Amino acid sequence: MSLSRQQRFPRARVSVRAARQFVGDTLGEWGFGDRRDDMRLCASELAANAVLHGAPLGREFSVRLVRAADAVSIEVRDTGPGMPKERRPAPEEFCGRGLWLVKELADEFGVRDEVVGKTVWARFKVAGA
Template sequence: MPVIRQQRFPRARASVRAARQFAGDALAEWGVGERRDDIRLCVSEMAANAVLHGAPAGREFCVRLVREEGVLWIEVRDSGPGCPVVEYADPEAQRGRGLWLVTALADEFEVRDEGVGKSARAGFKTGIS
């Protein structure tokens, strides 16, 4: 049976750090050490994407962690329009690599239309049960 932790965050830059801390706390509680840094980095990148591009002003976004046998899922959902795009930024660009990093580190990545908004979801194969 999956174990789930989720928390809502305001559309604010400080929420990226708070989301990373939330994920780190959940991983520690679950005893997940394997791939911990990769998972926390991906939470940061996905939360930053929600803050900068996804959640409308005055709205929140939600970070959800789902622990299933052999896999840990990160889901970041916001109510904004549009769909995140994985970009391959120019080497000189100052931004635009966040979701590229997520797809490079995660074993799976997908974006789902939620009717109102969307969810970005990354999966990490682990030895957890």
Template sequence: MSSVRQQRFPRARPSVAAARWFAGDAFAGWGIRERWFEMRLCASELAANAVLHGAPPGRDFQVRLTREPHRLLIEVRDSGPGLPVLQCPAPDAPAGRGLWLVRAVADGFGVLDEPVGKTVWAAFAV
């Protein structure tokens, strides 16, 4: 049986921390302790991308967490155009590594092109 928690957040920098806390509270409520830090990191990075690159000004983004029997899915959806691209930043670049981190620590990662916007997801075996 699956459990779902979802919440909308405004396109604002404080929403990144709020999304991270929302995810951490949900994981704790589901009794998930293993890989808790990595899951919160992914929720935070995906939320940061929605704030910085995805959600248009004045629009929200949504974080959806799904707990399945053997998997946890983190999805962040925004209504902005375009799809995220994995970058290869220079070693001294101050940004551009978020999706690389997500891909490195999650068991699965992908992007769904939606009729309006996109959903970026990360999955973890639990």
């Protein structure tokens, strides 16, 4: 059995925090404590990418959580063009590490091309709640 929960957010910087809170609250309701901080951090990074690079002006992005027996997936979908690319920033650079961080923390990571836009997802193996 799987459960899912989804919420839409406006293309605004405050939405990154709201998306992280949505993920944390949902995981709490589902009874997950294990890896919760990693999942919240990854949700922040994926939401920040949607705000900064994915969602066109005036559009929204969505965050969807899917709970399965042994995993939780976080999916962030936007309607913008282009596909995200993992960067290798220089040590003195202040940004550009988000996708690398998600890739390191999640057990699986990927990008799904949609008819309009894309979905960036991260999957975390977890013990049942």
